[in-house]
Amino acid sequence: MRRIVLQLLLYSIAATLSGPLYATELRVAVAANFAETLTEIAARFEADTGQPVTIIRGSTGKLYAQIINGAPFDIFLAADSRRPELLENEGYAITGSRFTYAAGRLVLWSPDPDLVDVDGKVLASNDFRFLAIANPRLAPYGEAARQTLEKLGVWESLRGRIVQGENIGQAYQFVASGNASLGLIARSQPLSSSLAPAGSFWEVPASMHEPIMQQGVLLEDTQHARAFLDFMRAQPAVIVAHGYDLPGQNTHNAYSR
Amino acid sequence: MLTAADTTALVITLQLAAVTTVVLLLVGTPLAWWLARSHSPVKPVIDAIVALPLVLPPTVLGFYLLLALGPEGAIGGLMESIGAKPLAFTFTGLVIGSVIYSLPFVVQPLQDAFAGIGRRPLEAAATLRAGPLDRFFSIALPLARPGYLTAAVLGFAHTLGEFGVVLMIGGNIPGSTQVLSIAIYDHVESLQYGQAHAVSAVLLVLSFVLLLTVYVLNRRFRVIRL
Known part of the structure; x- marks a missing residue:
């Protein structure tokens, strides 16, 4: 009995230690305002591909600081374009991966x-x-x-x-x-x-302020991460349903009174 | 050096700490006196409540305060029913939050000081026909002076460093509720590290000097007492 307990214990320790090395976990850091929308997209992605997605929500500024200090994220979806641009220029993001995924209103x-x-x-x-x-x-x-x-x-x-x-x-x-x-x-x-x-x-009409361009960047160039970004781009309806504009289009129907 | 906005935040912070300390000394004295001398069965409960802000995250206090101060909340509803203005996002609201947040830092040193006096000096005064108030003001208060110094400085210094509660109920209004810790947070978040350094250094030096004062003066008091 004691041996079985010991084996179980050792097995669980080994499983814990080896877990992160072999799991193909996909980590997406997201600005808090987009987290709910992302959760819905991630659920669809998981159902489609079986690939689990871990969502880390925070403010764009804090996530930016975490990324330049080595946080292990694969994708960063910011609430602005400034921080993704900085990450790209400073070499923390994959060059050319930056794109506008939604426009805030x-x-x-x-x-x-x-x-x-x-x-x-x-x-x-x-x-x-x-x-x-x-x-x-x-x-x-x-x-x-x-x-x-x-x-x-x-x-x-x-x-x-x-x-x-x-x-x-x-x-x-x-x-x-x-x-x-x-x-x-x-x-x-x-x-x-x-x-x-x-x-x-x-x-508030879109003409009242500079566009709120919410941009994303790829931080780790993996197949899963690229697959997720492609999947996300193919889900404009979810993004619009959550109250965002798509880049270059204005919608006005969210609050028909 | 400090910008005009940072200087305003410094002044607000000092005002908040000063008002909070005065309120706490006034409220804390009878409370600490009672706690130091009571054998009531509810004393441990009150002790635990007074110590709660030591262990609770300030965000918990801030969250409950925000709900309590809102129109649906206990305090906010009361204010509304008597026709007063709501307290969230006001300096008064911050004082209420800070009083709760710094309560143990004032009450506990006072309680220890009162308990340290013991019964004998007070009983001796009573035999000399000193009334209860006379005994308190002529015997207890002077003997508890080091406790008051510690309580005042700790209450002041702890309020200087307040962040979580202010973040939740302050609303960051310059000249009214924007305190130094929030200003530092803004500087760091907006990547203005130079300004963050300047303001942080002011707070660091101020806090160190305050604490040093307590330790130096307390040592002197102790020598006198011996």
């Missing part, structure tokens, strides 16, 4: 069904105390929110009433918890959330 959202009007004029009013956005210095959606508010001419006057989440996820959560009355969030968020999107929306 903003919506102004409030859980209050009467607060936000179809033209977003509420932003120039005093009908709310706090507007949540992502940090413009850190998050591409925050930068787009700043550009939008500047274009509307309210950026200066809203100073002190703008609260910043460190990423678009936190900005969403500030509004969802009721602490901010409304927020400029990613159009994909209410669609990906388990909570049904309720309340009032203004879909």
Whole structure:
């Protein structure tokens, strides 16, 4: 009996040690806003090919720092184009693999069904105390929110009433918890959330800000990784259904009221 | 050196730490006094609650505070019903968060100091017909002075380094809720390592000087006591 236990123990240790060496694990690091969409694509990929996909979600800045410090990821799907470009120039990504997989869009959202009007004029009013956005210095959606508010001419006057989440996820959560009355969030968020999107929306026209180009790069040139990227490119419907635009196309039907 | 925004964040941080420390000394004194002398069966429960912020991740505190301060939450609902403004994303909200976050750092040194006095000096004063308040202010408070110094400096220094709670309920508003630790985080995340270094160095030196003060002064107090 004791020998069997010992054998089992040794076997499990050996299995643990050898596991990562032989498994063809595919690791995809993804900006938090795209994680839900990626989960759906990865599930389809797994069903199709039997290849398991491990998803590592984080902010684009943190994942970038992890990658240049040797994190073992095969693919990086960022929320911007700057970090993938840096990785490519610095030699951490496979040259020529960079591509735009989705274009982000903003919506102004409030859980209050009467607060936000179809033209977003509420932003120039005093009908709310706090507007949540992502940090413009850190998050591409925050930068787009700043550009939008500047274009509307309210950026200066809203100073002190703008609260910043460190990423678009936190900005969403500030509004969802009721602490901010409304927020400029990613159009994909209410669609990906388990909570049904309720309340009032203004879909910010794409012309209000520089395009939010979400780019991906290949970090390890493996067959599995290339197969996954090809698979992802062949799934535009999933990406659009989650509230993103495809590069070069604008859609407006996410929140038909 | 420090940019204007960083200097503002430094001022906010110092203000937050100062206000928090004062509130904590006021709230912590009766609490620590009771904990040091009580034999009540609920004392271990209160001890455990006071120590909770030592072990809980600040994000847990921040998360619960965010929910509590929201319109559906206990505090937020109360504020709304009395017609007051909500507390999330305000300096007052940060003070509430910091008071909870730094509570053990103030209460525990005070509790130890009060317990260290023992019953005898107070009983002696009582035989000389000193009333309870007189006994507290003329005997306990002066004898607990090293405890107060430790409590004040630790409470202040710990609040200086606060990050998780502020990240959750602060909203990063310059001049109101943007503190130094958040400013450093922003600099690092946006790859501005030079500025991150400058601000970090300020915080490092400030914290070291504060702690050094405690250790030097406490040693002197101890010598006097002997």
